[in-house]
Amino acid sequence: MNQNYDFLASVCSCANDLICVLNQDGEFLFSGGGVYPLTGFLPEELTGRSIKTLCSASGWETMRQGFDRLTQGLAAPLFETQLQHRTGEWKRIQWSLSPSGEEGALVAIGRELPAKNIVQTGEFRHEALYRILVAHGTDMAALINEKGEYIYIGGSSNALTSLGYRPENLLGRSFLEFTHPEDLAKLQALLAETLAATQPIQIPELRFRDATGNWHWVEVTVINQLYNPKINALIVTSHDITERIQTRQQLQESEQRFKALFENNPSTILLEDRNGMVLDVNPALLHKFGVQKADVVNHSIYSFLPADLVPVCKEMIQRVLAGNKLKFELELPVCGQENRILEVNKIPVKIGSEIAAVYTIAKDITQVTTYYKTVQRQAQKLNTIFESITDAFFTLDRNWHFTSINSEFARVLGVDRNDLIGQKLSVLNLGKAYKKYFKQLKQAAETGESIHFEIFLNHKLIWLEVRVFPSEEGLSVYFTDVTEKVKARQELEKLSLVANKTINGVIFIDAGKIIEWVNEGFTNLTGYTAAEAIGQNAGHLLHGPDTDQAVSARIKNNLQFHKPFREEILNYKKTGEKLWFALDFSPVLNNEGKLSRYIVIQTDITYRKEAEAAQLQLTKDLYRQNRDMQQFTYIVSHNLRGPVANAMGYAQVLTETNPDTPVFREMLANLKTSVFRLDGVLKDLNQILSIRDNKDNIGLEKVDLAANCRKAVASLQESLESCQAEVKLDIKEGTLVHGNKTYLHSVFYNLLSNAIKYRSPERRLQITIATTEQGFKGTTISFSDNGSGFDLQKAGDQVFKLYKRFHHHTEGRGIGLFLVKTHIEAMGGQIEVSSQVDNGTTFLIQLK
């Protein structure tokens, strides 16, 4: 390469032209020849530098286009640029470009042109003038020979340049070559015609190819000058009419478009003249009204309209004729159908400054109108619904503006709704609650979920229940004034707190005694939790075996009257422990005066009841002791005093009696008997008092009944045998009773002694002792004899009394049965007696 350049350099050194090799960016790869005189730079100074720095932007652009053509394998035309000398002087350079043989590099040869245009040589001044005129016109002029080949190119250089050609590109080539194939036949025909004529032949609208391959519309005039020896050619002048053709085509297209718009428009279109004569109608109109074009065109429009519409339409047309566009709605009756509503547009058609006709475009908006009316009706309905909502209500759009408000809302908050519509939510005075309120609304809007809350308006002292329903449009908000409800609830909460914390039991029951609610006090007292108690019958839950049925029945009865009442009743805890309650029943009536429930307050009065019972017991004990005292006095005054009186009498009488007499001895014996009797009574008293004093201390145990009974029989064996008594024991072996051995022995001993004492003299004594098991009641012992018996009716309740006797002529002191009863009772048992005179006596003893 460098060798090539060296060779070039030696060749160029003697050349006057600027010879250089440039790459595509215009950088000098090599320069030589007249480089210094033309640029002021030495070749080595230019290498690596771009020619762009020496020429103007347009100059470089022209040069670059030349490069491109060469790259595409096309010939590059000569062209001219300005080039700046190192001194700043601009020089005109004519360039010719050729390939360098290397990829991306080309050879450029620049020759300096003289400072002024060189006018082509001409023979005549008028010719020169003519050339100038032609050169500065817009037409291209050329001479072609008979074959159609260009032999001279002249005329406007602009015209030629606009096609991208230089004269040398055309010379020698056929005019036909550049003509559009479709136009060729026409051109050839006309050329043939020209050859035969002397008159200029005009060839309209011919397509001519430019240097880039695009087609230009040209208007060509051919003048046959073959016969003119000075010219001997056909003069061809051409004029570029591309723009005109395009304009005409656009006009045609827009006409087509208009036509299509008219023909295919779904709206009915009618064209009328100033007098209302129909000039044209579109197919939509024909279709719509079911008429033929001939029925309408050239008829007066008014002949188609109902009489009452004519004046209106006439007035309308006058206004359009005054130059206004009009738009109005027209209700048109249609035979056998609903009236059609038309939206009519009237547009004046101006020709010049005069309005020649009027277009009427009518659109059937019946459906739309109907739909609109329906929407309006629905909106009206909706509004009625809004107003009929008894809750306060409003809606907000997404920007927190009020879109609707009902009258209840305005009433509750004391606002004028017209003031609020369209205003921001924040205009609403909600006092301190606003923040909380807004937060809730915001949450609803963000989550899209409806919410429900209560707020207190402290400036109005009311509670509102708010329900918020978000939608795409915004929020719908409902208010209810719940002040009363909230107050009642708060009151109830307080009461509930009191009820719950009191130590008394508090329960709610319905009229059927079913428990609805219990407090903690109830649970503490009874041991039943709320869950165990609720739903239960209070009576079933709390009453037990010792609960007074009469009180229970009285409560049941009182519950019917819906009046407060009070009762005391024995209840049972969950553990079975007894619990006395004072119950205060208070009925709760609803608004209609009907019973909704009873509130029952339970006060634990177990201690009081126990104290009362203890007091009662104490009274009983005192009474008994008092009675005992009386009885003791009686015993002392009668039974103790009797033997004492006797002893005193005998002691007295003995002193006055002669000891040696039998009477004295009898008296002495009687004195002795009296003293022994006295001792007997004292022993009895001692026994009675000791039983009573030890009543709570005796050891009770399981005692073998049969064994004890046999023992008592054995101890009286002698007496029984002496009277030949028969004792029959029918006691199941191993029968155990709750008792005391000594007492049990005393019981059997006394009963057996009585049976012997009061046996019938008429028959042999028979004693039967039998037992029957009575389950949990214990054992019943039946003691029967066939003795003399006694008159039970007469004896009455005296049978078991101390020192009561029912027989004469016996040694009985009247203490036996008293002891029997006392002993049995001390063992927790009971005794009854039945007797018939001369038949026998039966004692029934109940022991546990």
Add this chain to the structure above:
Amino acid sequence: MNVFLIDDDELSTFLTRHWLVREGLCEEVQTFISAEEALTSLEQCPDYLLPQVIFLDLNMPVMSGWEFLDALSPQAARLKSRTQIYILTSSLDLNDEMRSKDYDLVAAFIHKPIKSEDIQLIRFHTGIYN
């Protein structure tokens, strides 16, 4: 002089009888150890044989002294002018003494054992001094 003694306590009747005889109030005492027997006897007794004096014990089985007095009330009119009833009891109970005053037939209330003063009183009452 006709005297009834109604008392179930034989030790006591022996002693009473001894005193009455010894004091010379009567020679014989008709003794009943059961009030019922005495009642039957009185009912069957003609007026001229009615005792002038009846000694009556209170504390007796089957029929007590009080019951005897109650049972006697139908004959009260017949007895009133002829018979004086003396309650002779070992009881020191004041109630008994008070109660005895309710019975017109009862002349006096005497605590056992019977003493000379009691017999003097009976003599005074009855006017019998032999």
